[in-house]
Amino acid sequence: MPLLAIETTCDETAAAVIDRSRRVLSSVVASQDELHAQWRGVVPEVASRAHVERIVPVIDEAVARSGVGRAGLEAVAVAVTPGLVGSLLVGLSAAKGIAAVLGCPLIGYDHIAAHLYACRLAHGERMTYPCVGLVASGGHTSLFHVHSPLELERLGGTIDDAAGEAFDKAAALLGLGYPGGPWMERAAIGGNPTAHRFPRPLANDRDRLDVSFSGLKTALRYRIRPPGAPADTPPPTGGEMADLAASFQQAVVETIIAKVELALARTRCRVLAVGGGVAANSALREALERLGRKRRVDVLVPPRELCTDNAAMGGIAWERLERGEDDGLELDVLPGTDRSAARRAS
Numbered sequence: 292m293p294l295l296a297i298e299t300t301c302d303e304t305a306a307a308v309i310d311r312s313r314r315v316l317s318s319v320v321a322s323q324d325e326l327h328a329q330w331r332g333v334v335p336e337v338a339s340r341a342h343v344e345r346i347v348p349v350i351d352e353a354v355a356r357s358g359v360g361r362a363g364l365e366a367v368a369v370a371v372t373p374g375l376v377g378s379l380l381v382g383l384s385a386a387k388g389i390a391a392v393l394g395c396p397l398i399g400y401d402h403i404a405a406h407l408y409a410c411r412l413a414h415g416e417r418m419t420y421p422c423v424g425l426v427a428s429g430g431h432t433s434l435f436h437v438h439s440p441l442e443l444e445r446l447g448g449t450i451d452d453a454a455g456e457a458f459d460k461a462a463a464l465l466g467l468g469y470p471g472g473p474w475m476e477r478a479a480i481g482g483n484p485t486a487h488r489f490p491r492p493l494a495n496d497r498d499r500l501d502v503s504f505s506g507l508k509t510a511l512r513y514r515i516r517p518p519g520a521p522a523d524t525p526p527p528t529g530g531e532m533a534d535l536a537a538s539f540q541q542a543v544v545e546t547i548i549a550k551v552e553l554a555l556a557r558t559r560c561r562v563l564a565v566g567g568g569v570a571a572n573s574a575l576r577e578a579l580e581r582l583g584r585k586r587r588v589d590v591l592v593p594p595r596e597l598c599t600d601n602a603a604m605g606g607i608a609w610e611r612l613e614r615g616e617d618d619g620l621e622l623d624v625l626p627g628t629d630r631s632a633a634r635r636a637s
């Protein structure tokens with residue numbers, strides 16, 4: 292019998308049904324982008340209230356689409372860390388309610404480990420361990436030595452903005468929409484990625500697996516509006532916009548690739564698993580593929596809908612269920628990194 296997974300860590304309300312062979316029977320995601328667009332970042336209180344309104348219909352739809360009745364569920368899984376505390380609690384409450392009614396196991400899982408587990412769902416047995424894991428999202432940009440689905444050893448990551456956050460802030464500076472990643476990707480089409488030389492901080496520091504994106508954002512700001520230029524200087528348009536977007540995207544991609552290459556060299560892993568919303572970016576996907584060919588590493592990137600937040604990746608809970616584990620109704624959330632702060636628009 293399959294399990295029901297629930298995801299409400301940030302601003303997506305999601306539910307999915309995954310069977311024991313890791314087949315995704317249904318996956319439903321209700322995005323809140325339109326609610327947060329005017330603030331260009333996630334407003335925690337707005338997010339929790341939207342989760343409350345959407346969680347039951349989203350779960351109902353996931354169960355209905357799976358073709359398995361509620362009574363046919365073997366367990367309930369829910370992302371309990373990291374995330375916004377108010378958002379996490381909505382998912383946890385729903386999960387507890389269903390687990391209590393069904394009298395079935397309840398498993399809490401880690402959203403970041405789940406992003407990497409999307410590779411296991413998409414690529415099956417090609418996902419072997421140990422491997423290097425890259426999670427690049429709106430709240431996190433981290434590299435891991437992944438010893439097993441549940442054991443992630445952090446090797447490094449951003450010391451300031453996450454990669455997705457950098458895209459979101461850059462899009463805001465360029466007068467584009469939210470979330471910024473897809474807008475930046477579209478704006479970059481036809482642009483010259485070498486038109487502007489943006490900084491790649493720490494990229495050449497071979498002792499560190501950390502990255503930094505805040506200087507890149509500042510460089511873009513000054514390129515758009517040089518010091519002394521009037522405050523109402525409009526963002527560029529046309530070819531200049533495309534060149535700026537393409538050059539910015541290139542800087543983010545090269546910064547990430549440099550550290551991924553270093554992590555692969557250090558760990559000598561032959562498999563690279565990638566996850567998180569930024570992994571939906573075509574320029575990054577292509578650069579990762581090139582890196583894989585160059586280093587003879589099997590690069591696993593899930594399809595786009597499994598990169599951005601979803602509940603199908605909650606299939607990771609099978610790894611604990613199969614060991615007979617059950618967190619029970621005592622399960623609690625562990626907000627950890629506050630992604631509202633991490634994603635604050637500046």
Ligand code: KG4
Nearest residue numbers: 428429430455470472473568569572599600
């Ligand atoms: O994994 P995700 O859906 O949520 C978090 O866990 O944060 O990632 C969302 C982030 C946003 O910052 C968004 O701008 C970025 O992923 N993103 C992209 C693309 N699609 C989403 N960044 C670059 N290119 C894209 N195509």
Ligand code: ZN
Nearest residue numbers: 406428567600
């Ligand atoms: Zn995420």
